[in-house]
Amino acid sequence: MTRDWSRYWHSADEPLEAMHAHFVRHVYHRHSHEGYSFGVTDEGAQAFSCRGGAHTSAAGMVMAFNPEDPHDGRAADELGFTYRMVHIGPELVTGVLADVTGGRAGLPLFREPVVDDAVLARNLRALHSALLGGASALRRDELLTATVASVVRRAAASGGRPAAAPTGAALIAERARARLHDSYLEDLTADELAAAAAHTRFGVYRAFRAVYGMAPSDYQRQLRLREARRLIALGRPLADVATHTGFADQSHLTRWFVRCYGITPARYRRAARLTEPRPRPPLDG
Structure with missing residues (x-):
């Protein structure tokens, strides 16, 4: 049986990352990303749940x-799957679309998490190969623009209309989420979250799961993992990062990092170091 493997690329200057992996045994814990995640399956099939349904990407x-789409992931059969994933920050997507349209562009939304489109698959593979293959910055930018424009044109369901003011469960969940963002490094209690949301403990838990697809404690851990990613990319010692972000120790951080991102903190740090900005040569004169 082929072993699990993964490669990672991390931009030093932009919210842009790429992963190439083959998984047989690895199972992703339910998680989400701050930005968009676009992937293409090369071999096998990946099964996952997202937006209330079960899906398979062959x-x-x-x-x-x-952004913030909760999902998990695992091999659909014993042969595993090989896939490529590109993570793109929302601000980078809107910037590209503004360039393409010549004006301000809202955040696009994708109704279906799986799209059967050979053109999009080809474009994503080209961008992914450029990111992991050491292409020039100009070439990366060209392919990023072409890929984002293509995926929005061919697969987006909406151009990001302004959302209505939240009411009911959405309002409760939003208040709890705001409290978590403000204090995710603290040891928050259910009572404190309930007070922030002006509702009962169970009501907050139920509303949060309904709106954000995970329990408040899972969301808090996710915020801590995102902060850990940021600090690891800056080269901070892993033990210090674990302590700062509320994990019991480095091993505890590593276990959850792998469950949610499919790569160890040490390997993520090496990927970040490989893409550190190069110092510019002095100007002549």
Whole structure:
């Protein structure tokens, strides 16, 4: 049986990352990303749950996750799957679309997390190969623009209309989420979250799961992992990062990092170091 493997690329200057992996045994814990995640399955099939349904991405299919889309992932059979994933920050997507349209562009939304589109798959593979293959910055930018424009044109369901003011469960969940963002490094209690949301403990838990697809404690851990990613990319010692972000120790951080990102903190740090900005040569004169 082929062993699990993964490669990672991390931009030093932009919210842009790429992963190439083959998984047989690895199972992703339910998680989400701050930005968009676009992937293409090369071989095998990946099964996952997202937006209240079960999905499978087979060879040649494209995955499109909106920002904060909770999802998990695992091999659909014992042969495993090989896939490529590109993570793009929302501000980078809107910047590209503004360039393409010549004006301000809202955040696009993707209704279906799996799209069967050979053109999108080809475009994503080209961008992914450029990111992991050491292409020039100009070439990366060209392919990023072409890929984002293509995926929005061919697969987006909406151009990001302004959302209505939240009411009911959405309002409760939003208040709890705001409290978590303000204090995710603290040892928050259910009572404190309930007070922030002006509701009962169970009501907050139920509303949060309904709106954000995970329990408040899972969301808090996710915020801590995102902060850990940021600090690891800056080269901070892993033990210090674990302590700062509320994990019991480095091993505890590593276990959850792998469950959610499919790569160890040490390997993520090496990927970040490989893409550190190069110092510019002095100007002549």
